[in-house]
Amino acid sequence: MDDDPDMLRGVKRLLRQYGYDSVLFPSAEALEEHDDFEEAFCIILDINLNGGSGIELRHRLKAAGISVPVIYMTGADNPAVRMAAFQSGCLAYLTKPFSAKSLIEPLGRASAG
Template sequence: MSYVPNRSVVFVVDDDPDMLRGVKRLLRQYGYEATLFSSAEAFKNHTDFEEALCVILDINLGDGSGIELRHRLKAAGNTVPVIYITGNDTPAVRAAALQSGCLAYLTKPFSAKSLIEPLERASAGLA
């Protein structure tokens, strides 16, 4: 599948409604448009991954693993870059996330700069 992203659309997958709202506000401040998914299931049912510049993906979703979702994307031939976010950082989780391939790995709470910098790299085609 050819990857030609919309340079402003970012998919955000997190089961915490407050985190979704906060990330959406932050992205909007920097000129990005967020498409929100509140569960692994909602994200799995989405098909237009080539729309997105990047996916911000929570690792620990109530109904699944963000890392597993990343593996599914890759297996389906989707090359959209991923930024992982997690509130449960462990060496094993970090290693699995980095091994799956990601643009960034951020622990909650994270700074606006730590989220926006990898998005800017992706937007510039440096991901």
């Protein structure tokens, strides 16, 4: 999930190119209202969302019993945010722009179990 539509489309194309199906969410609220995480093996979240934080969203999802692994991405890296991201239990923390490999490798680990 990212609040930038171009970034969303780019990530979706990249995932499709590597054989991953994805569901895009235009907002944190839309993701939180989603009720089918059965087949999800990973959530890709932007750290800075309109009106909120991807890390806070991750904590709300966990509190709701949704424990799907998370990969964070951000265009505004800083040490405190990076530490909070890793403390939340993420698979990866990617700084935009990031390479396809830096996204696909942790996805491969997530899909393997």
